[in-house]
Amino acid sequence: MQLTTPLASVLTDVDFKACLYILSFGLFIYGLSGLTGPKTAVRGNRIAAVGMVIAVVTTLLVEDFNNPVLIIVGMVLGTAIGVPAAQRVKMTAMPQMVALFNGVGGGAVALISWAEFRQTGGFDGVATYIAIFSVFSAIVGSVSFWGSNIAFGKLQGLISGGSISLGPLQLPVQALVAAGTLACGVAIVADPQSEIVIVGLLVLSAVFGLLLVLPIGGADMPVVISLLNAFTGLAAAAAGVSLDNQALIVAGMIVGASGTILTQQMAVAMNRTITSVIVGGFGGDSVAPAGGGDGEQGTVRSTSAADVAIQMAYANQVVVVPGYGMAVSQAQHAVREMAKLLESKGVTVKYAIHPVAGRMPGHMNVLLAEADVPYDQLKEMDDINGEFNRTDVSLVIGANDVTNPDARTKPDSPIYGMPILNVDESQSVIVLKRSMNSGYAGIENPLFFNPKTSMLFGDAKGSIESVTEELKVL
Amino acid sequence: MPDLLTGVLAAAGTSETSNLVTNLAILVLAGFVGYAVISKVPNTLHTPLMSGTNAIHGIVVLGGLLLLAEGEDLGTGTTVILFIALLFGVINVIGGFVVTDRMLEMFKTKPTPKGDAEGDA
Secondary structure, eight states: OOOOSHHHHHHTOHHHHHHHHHHHHHHHHHHHHGGGSHHHHHHHHHHHHHHHHHHHHHHTOOSSOOOHHHHHHHHHHHHHHHHHHHHHOOGGGHHHHHHHHHHHHHHHHHHHHHHHHHHTTTTTTSOHHHHHHHHHHHHHHHHHHHHHHHHHHHHHTSSOSSOOOOGGGHHHHHHHHHHHHHHHHHHHHHOOOOHHHHHHHHHHHHHHHHHHHTTOOGGGHHHHHHHHHHHHHHHHHHHHHHHTOHHHHHHHHHHHHHHHHHHHHHHHHTTOOHHHHHHOOTTSOOOOSSSOTTOOSSOOOBOOHHHHHHHHHTOSEEEEEEOHHHHHTTOHHHHHHHHHHHHHTTOEEEEEEOTTOSSSTTHHHHHHHHTTOOGGGEEEHHHHGGGGGGOSEEEEESOOGGGOTHHHHOTTSTTTTOOOOOGGGSSEEEEEESSSOOOTTOOOOGGGGSTTEEEEESOHHHHHHHHHHHHHHO | OHHHHHHHHHTTTTSHHHHHHHHHHHHHHHHHHHHHHHTTSOGGGHHHHHHHHHHHGGGGHHHHHHHHHHOSSOOHHHHHHHHHHHHHHHHHHHHHHHHHHHHHHHHHSOSSTTOOOSOOO
């Protein structure tokens, strides 16, 4: 309580700091509300960042400042790692970057709970609710950290993108680990001394996180990333309650709420429940029930870049349907070049974006925005579906399941009921694909065998570039 | 009812139980605010939204800062744990905001079609 100056006494006053925290979370909310439109979004994000700076500075207003060197080194080192990573990452690698940043956030929450446990001698003499909230944030933070790292590994191609599971043992093992985690949690709240229990808790929740995400295949990644984001938010909010820090509570809870909404929207867009995604389903490499083996149902018509160019050049309206394949071959700039050329020939070009195209919510929009595609040419599914019957050519670039008509017509299909882009209603469909392998969901797509459809095989970027070359000489 | 509300709000900081109640009230309200604000975000901006909220939950860095700055004689183990937590939190916050800014800058350009005719290779 050594107050050196009147200023210091004001700065370290509890109510003054509480007001600064209120200011900072006010800025978070105001900033996030700016994200509702592309024009206000940049400013909104920066306003939220200002809120963050205020919150950090406020936290450092303590009378006896301990560990200053450590804190400075930590902040400088963190910046030195975070900024270059964020600046260099390619837009196509954005899903794994977000997964990674989300993971370290979750890891931070879990570690803070651990440190809190150690510092209070296992929550000895601390209100029970503080222990409960801290245990909650340790569990959820750890699940989020390991789950996100697996998601990162899958998206980065470090581990198989398909489903990795224990088969029939998956659910029992998962339940056992969950029970063990909860038992550790109860033990910590009840018996305040043993550190082995919190380590056990962190390890078990880590295993749970691995078991949770490993069986989920690439196609379900938008749902998973969004869910893990919500987890980290909720863990942060719980940490806020246990540390009695209102800025943490509000910020964490807002993220928790937004992550939950997004997850829900993604699941709805795939006509699946969040539970069915987590329990694991077609996201894996399980072979499709239809067809059997790699038997083809009917004939596939292959076409050439020159034909595609002619077809599109004489069209009134071309709708581009991008999917993960466009991201993989980084074809977005080539697509934009081609679209410009088509527009100069008087063709209307629009882009149909399925909510779960790609590997994270809004993935395609980011890539096309990177290639300077005008914002108002990007059409959401409900807006564009009515237009396909007036469309001459639908150009499907590396998208598969989101165009599969089985979702409308075949009740025994795993994706039956999922809202899709009705490209088969357009005059003709051109599908750019590397080979006839089925998509991420491992389901045959009858669109490819439709008489209206012709396939242009090859790497999406290369194919688009050769189409562009052909367009130039037309 | 008003009595209950003022009671809850006035009790802030007086005892542990009322702290819990205040914080729970804030927690619930923040959840609804988050829901209300975020439901208006269009599909197109979902990636920046996720990455932006991702940066915001990096606010857990406060927990690390708080425990480090206020803690005396933490011991090596706890100090190391907190240092890693701080490092993780800073990466989350800074990386998250920078990456979101990069993405949003791309969306900001040219809201009208045919803004640029030639020029970019």
